[in-house]
Amino acid sequence: MTAFDLLRFRDWTDPVPPAAREVVSLPPDEERGRPPVLFVPGHRHGAAVFAEHWLPRTAGRGFPAHALTPRPGGDLRARAHDVVQTAAGLPRQTVLVGHGTGAAAVAQALGRYPARAAVLVAPVLGGWRRTVPPRPVGAPPVLVVGSPDDRVVAGKALDRAAAGYGEAPLMFPGMGHDMMLEDSWAEPIDAILDWLEKLVR
């Protein structure tokens, strides 16, 4: 595979079959022409994990907010397919935010869909097989967010993930792996939304 990936025999001859995908959506509090944000949970969670805090906060700051539950039991390819299908179905070029193994699905999806921007939160990329994510199409800005106290993702893995996109990770000490569920859930999402606001200004 080269940097461009023109020959996609697997997708041409063996396309991922369609499946039901749950999407939870919140319209922005006021329409400011901002891009939609699509949250992708890790495989232990569903869209509900974002519905309580991060989704309303995102919509409250003027971004159309969506969270996806990828198909249950799907492999990485199927989950990335679900991310791309959902993003392409939204009205405007979408920001992808993946958490945990959801970040791996987002990293794969970035090779297929030119996201407006992407955020990998406590990313679990590749795990024991260490698959190198593809080069993102359309060169979107990519932010890696994590915590040195995350017991699932080591600091080294965060550094590696961020370096893969030419950045340093944004760290929130004291937080665990499921940042969107912690008492201090607002800090990372506000930092992410600040970063997005600067981009789309």
Add this chain to the structure above:
Amino acid sequence: MHDSPDPGDRRDAVCVVGAGASGLAAVKNLRELGFQVDCYERETAVGGAWNWRHDRSPMYAGTHLISSRPLTEFPDFPMPDSWPDYPHHSQVLSYLERYSAHFGLGEHIWFGMEVVSAVPLEAGGWEVTTRSIGGGSSRTSRYAALVVANGHNWDPRRPSIPGEFRGRVLHASAYKDPSLLRGRKVLVIGGGNTGCDIAVEAAQQAGQVWHSTRRGYWYAPKYLLGRPADQVNDRLLRWRLPLPARQWLYRRAVRLTTGDLTRFGLPEPDHQPYESHPIVNSQLPYYLGHGRITPVPDVTSFDGPEVELADGRRIEPDLVITATGYRPRFEFLDPGLLDADEHGRPDLHLHTFARKNPTLAVIGLVQPDAGVFPLAHWQSVAAARWLRLRQTDPARAAEVQRTESAKPLASWSRRRVVKTERHWFEVDHVDYLRSLESLLNEMEPVA
């Protein structure tokens, strides 16, 4: 950077001609690399040929894709996976409208504006004259580059048949609705995909149907082994089976599905599989088998109410539909810019890049054995990266030009095809994409 004093000087901006599928892909991919883009579209909406409202659209009510979804969609914007294997033309239009909206392309498109001339300037760049379709004034602007995506399936190629015909003769481009066929005696001329599709519609509607073809073709079914046939074919390409082996398998597959059509009076193909544009039609053999379509040879002349055929037979249709294709037309360009020969056949590197002018590219001028959109996408990615490389690293751009121009035609163009105008732009999508991929990799910054 101060504003240029001349509003007609668009400096580094790129002019794109047409907002059909190829034009939209060009606008998106140029914007993605940071270019300013002005796209001119003579219609008042996007979609080009796929927009049945457009007077140049060849769509008719029953048009469906003949390539399946995965081989038709843009590589970075899939069609919904809930759609059928072979979507209807109205779905393709809604897909293009969503693509345009999704990437915010509309704000870069001037609708209702036609490009009347594009002239290269001594100092590099282009002088583009546009005119409002509503009969308004014309305007001249200067651009750094010109990307042409005006389509090649809108200017009907009409057969020259001697004599007068008393009935109605219609080019397939003007055929819109099967009600036209109801109860008539219809002769369909042309063995391409359109001719076969219309013959099948006529078989369902008309009182009598003759289908005139010049030669035998290889008719592939839309489904093979329960999968869309192009997806099965791409498995063979994936395994890099040599052409003779693929031809043998193709013949076997046609034998087992479509069967031997010479039984119904169709001629044997005078060429091997893969040497003509693929015909994909499952229903033609079905209606031949029902006796609803009578295959006839070439038409030699009209004679009042009658049509004379090459075998001397005379038939009396009351409606003749000529599905005889389209010719490429670039009225706003000097033919020399495209190195066009006396027949109007352009000679472009990869059917895309002008050989003498580094700031001229044509998108979508290909006839692949798959959908055009993926090829148009990668062509426009390559064109955008080429224009960028010329700005950032002229020395490397010159080097890329040297390597590329040494590449033989055969490396990216279908080598053996039936020698007709129909096959001017015939390419194998896999070989063609491999050539584009090597160009894209050559243009990558040296790590």
